[in-house]
Amino acid sequence: MKLQQDIDIFAEEIDPEVRESVYGTSKLKISKRADILSKDFEDANVVRKMAGLVKQHTIENLPKYLAQAEESFTRNGVVVHWAADGEEANQIVLDIMKKRNARKVVKSKSMVTEETHLVPFLEKNGMEAVETDLGEYIVQIDGDTPSHIVTPIIHKNRRQVGRSFEREGLGPYSEDPETLTNMARVHLRQKYLDADVGITGANFVVAESGRIAIVTNEGNARFSMAATKTHIAMVGIEKLVPRDEDLGLMLSILSRSSTGQRITVYTQFISGPKVEAQEEGPEEMHVIFLDNGRSDVLASDCREILRCIRCGACLNTCPVYRQTSGHAYRAVYPGPVGSVLSPLINRHGFAPLADLPKASSLCGACQEVCPVNIPIPDLLVRLRNKGKTEEAERASINTPGFGVWAMAASSPSIWKSGLTMGNALNWVPKALLSVEPSARSWQKTRDLPEFKGGDFRAWLKERKRGKQ
Amino acid sequence: MITPSVNGTRINFMATCLCDSFYSDVAKAAYQVLEHVGCEIDFPEGQTCCGQPAHNAGDWKNARKVVKHNLDTFAGDAPVIIPSGSCAAMNRHGAMLCMEEDSRLEEAKGLASRSWELCEFLVESLGVETWPGTFRKKVALHRSCHTRGTKSYESAVKLLSAINGLELVEVGELDQCCGFGGTFCVSFPNVSKKMGQLKIQHLIEKIPDVVASLDMACMLHFGGMMDRQKITTPRMHVSQILLAALESTRKGGSV
Ligand code: SF4
Numbered sequence: 001m002k003l004q005q006d007i008d009i010f011a012e013e014i015d016p017e018v019r020e021s022v023y024g025t026s027k028l029k030i031s032k033r034a035d036i037l038s039k040d041f042e043d044a045n046v047v048r049k050m051a052g053l054v055k056q057h058t059i060e061n062l063p064k065y066l067a068q069a070e071e072s073f074t075r076n077g078v079v080v081h082w083a084a085d086g087e088e089a090n091q092i093v094l095d096i097m098k099k100r101n102a103r104k105v106v107k108s109k110s111m112v113t114e115e116t117h118l119v120p121f122l123e124k125n126g127m128e129a130v131e132t133d134l135g136e137y138i139v140q141i142d143g144d145t146p147s148h149i150v151t152p153i154i155h156k157n158r159r160q161v162g163r164s165f166e167r168e169g170l171g172p173y174s175e176d177p178e179t180l181t182n183m184a185r186v187h188l189r190q191k192y193l194d195a196d197v198g199i200t201g202a203n204f205v206v207a208e209s210g211r212i213a214i215v216t217n218e219g220n221a222r223f224s225m226a227a228t229k230t231h232i233a234m235v236g237i238e239k240l241v242p243r244d245e246d247l248g249l250m251l252s253i254l255s256r257s258s259t260g261q262r263i264t265v266y267t268q269f270i271s272g273p274k275v276e277a278q279e280e281g282p283e284e285m286h287v288i289f290l291d292n293g294r295s296d297v298l299a300s301d302c303r304e305i306l307r308c309i310r311c312g313a314c315l316n317t318c319p320v321y322r323q324t325s326g327h328a329y330r331a332v333y334p335g336p337v338g339s340v341l342s343p344l345i346n347r348h349g350f351a352p353l354a355d356l357p358k359a360s361s362l363c364g365a366c367q368e369v370c371p372v373n374i375p376i377p378d379l380l381v382r383l384r385n386k387g388k389t390e391e392a393e394r395a396s397i398n399t400p401g402f403g404v405w406a407m408a409a410s411s412p413s414i415w416k417s418g419l420t421m422g423n424a425l426n427w428v429p430k431a432l433l434s435v436e437p438s439a440r441s442w443q444k445t446r447d448l449p450e451f452k453g454g455d456f457r458a459w460l461k462e463r464k465r466g467k468q
Numbered sequence: 469m470i471t472p473s474v475n476g477t478r479i480n481f482m483a484t485c486l487c488d489s490f491y492s493d494v495a496k497a498a499y500q501v502l503e504h505v506g507c508e509i510d511f512p513e514g515q516t517c518c519g520q521p522a523h524n525a526g527d528w529k530n531a532r533k534v535v536k537h538n539l540d541t542f543a544g545d546a547p548v549i550i551p552s553g554s555c556a557a558m559n560r561h562g563a564m565l566c567m568e569e570d571s572r573l574e575e576a577k578g579l580a581s582r583s584w585e586l587c588e589f590l591v592e593s594l595g596v597e598t599w600p601g602t603f604r605k606k607v608a609l610h611r612s613c614h615t616r617g618t619k620s621y622e623s624a625v626k627l628l629s630a631i632n633g634l635e636l637v638e639v640g641e642l643d644q645c646c647g648f649g650g651t652f653c654v655s656f657p658n659v660s661k662k663m664g665q666l667k668i669q670h671l672i673e674k675i676p677d678v679v680a681s682l683d684m685a686c687m688l689h690f691g692g693m694m695d696r697q698k699i700t701t702p703r704m705h706v707s708q709i710l711l712a713a714l715e716s717t718r719k720g721g722s723v
Contacts, residue, residue, distance in 0.1 A: 027641075359656060362524055362650075365616075385526045387526055406533045410534050415516045441653075442654055450490070453489040
């Protein structure tokens with residue numbers, strides 16, 4: 001039996017530079033978010049709740065809207081594919097490429113393709129796949145993984161990026177963000193021109209119109225479609241919204257929550273391959289709907305997590321994430337959203353990630369910032385109950401048992417005699433202290449106040465006597 | 469979360485297990501504050517704990533046992549007043565969650581609708597707007613996480629601000645958790661410690677005379693850390709400050 005939670009070990013051993021980057025950036029984003037929301041809305045909570053209702057309605061009627069989306073896409077000349085899991089989704093991409101004799105892919109940022117490990121899969125099959133989002137590109141050349149769903153290199157500083165670019169021969173060492181961005185731009189421009197296929201995700205998919213919306217700040221999604229002949233969008237089945245009209249609400253709360261911007265630099269609406277009047281653009285467009293465990297989540301008591309629009313605000317505000325970084329979570333989706341979603345869609349089952357829902361003080365900061373008002377703390381506690389019920393070992397590390405405590409706390413006579421005799425210590429903080437490692441863990445950094453069991457009750461008796 | 473509604477001023481006082489066993493002075497202070505505003509107070513002797521430790525740890529089976537005990541102990545329709553945001557949140561929200569498939573869910577909803585954190589009860593329900601007395605100190609007020617979504621923190625600020633001589637100092641990153649989180653603080657001791665350290669820095673940054681909280685659970689943790697580090701800034705529950713101010717009027721002098 002392990003004696004320490006992996007995430008806690010990670011926090012202990014984290015490189016101070018990494019921790020500084022993660023902490024500083026996430027804190028800054030949260031304050032920008034708060035500023036813009038309070039400036040622009042009388043009560044941002046109303047907007048969050050409204051957006052939450054739209055998404056809740058959508059996931060509760062998902063089969064209907066998925067069917068509608070397929071119809072709309074088909075009408076627009078888009079080929080729709082359905083993938084039960086990541087392998088199927090990747091294979092669909094490969095098949096499309098082979099059919100077109102394509103070899104080169106430019107890809108814009110998409111968490112779903114991280115989830116399916118698309119890029120390594122394509123590379124293994126002899127394709128050249130380049131990430132075009134600056135952060136994802138750096139992750140790719142460093143052989144790293146993203147540590148944040150919006151800011152993949154939140155754990156790196158510009159000195160590290162400068163060294164990576166120098167190593168890859170993009171130019172001489174520099175720490176200047178603008179110089180670094182320019183180096184990447186020059187390098188990536190050629191990749192866009194050479195590529196056969198552009199792969200994107202989507203932030204929203206509109207069922208009624210078969211339109212997808214993609215937001216970026218670098219315009220790379222747009223470039224990924226400029227020179228390529230084939231556009232493939234891989235999206236989770238939960239990405240739907242019913243109507244075009246809903247995009248107004250969704251986009252305005254997404255960018256504000258995510259980066260503190262009123263609107264991202266680029267917002268693209270794509271509803272099919274190029275039409276005749278257009279000179280350029282992809283001749284073919286494919287949408288791959290990925291399930292990968294989402295149907296099971298929908299059937300569970302944690303379905304609200306499917307409202308998520310991947311803004312990253314819950315990561316930014318989470319005190320645990322800020323201390324540990326995304327890599328501590330051992331999953332593609334880290335932070336509060338990941339602590340719910342990752343164990344539920346894990347291909348190896350819930351148990352290996354059953355510690356994630358425990359890695360939270362249940363402070364509720366995540367729900368407070370979530371643009372779709374997901375009750376994340378409730379879902380975390382539900383999953384703790386699941387971990388306990390299923391006896392997942394990782395969920396139980398350093399969590400004391402509650403049997404004796406529950407017995408005492410539901411029988412007043414035991415409780416009271418315990419209070420006066422002092423052995424309440426054995427169960428009041430038993431919840432915290434009874435198990436040996438827990439007790440040591442408490443005492444390592446904290447003193448315990450003086451025990452005063454029964455004192456209040458004795459005082460009260462006196463007081464009542466005095467008043468009679 | 470169910471928003472409570474009040475039914476008269478006859479109330480049940482729920483002292484909480486932490487005050488019952490460690491912080492008896494807080495329970496006494498809260499009790500006297502309630503007396504001062506004219507409540508007729510019952511203290512059901514059978515009370516133990518709200519059940520939150522097991523609930524949050526995910527042991528809902530054991531949590532339900534304790535919640536049901538509370539449904540018996542606090543039966544009826546009198547409001548239940550609690551000097552802790554966290555235990556109030558358990559009654560108002562957590563209990564309904566772990567009881568959602570239990571036949572006594574309706575009773576749990578009933579308890580939720582009449583459970584209050586002390587300060588929110590004073591301001592939002594009884595309409596207390598001012599507070600008599602003097603307390604000439606600089607106070608750093610910790611915003612306990614489990615008062616999110618309620619008016620407790622704002623209520624405490626309102627009451628404290630009304631006290632003559634009391635100055636509330638700014639606390640940085642108010643929305644950040646202190647790192648207690650029940651069993652979290654022993655399951656994830658390093659993360660908890662780092663969170664606690666940040667919280668302590670923010671709380672004492674403006675050199676307050678007193679660090680105050682609405683919740684002794686947070687203080688058990690960060691106060692324990694302060695003690696270990698010999699940080700001697702006095703710590704008080706908000707009700708203790710309210711009581712000190714009251715007592716200043718009785719003495720006819722100022723604190
Ligand atoms: S759970 Fe909410 S806050 Fe977190 S990423 Fe998703 S939408 Fe954003």
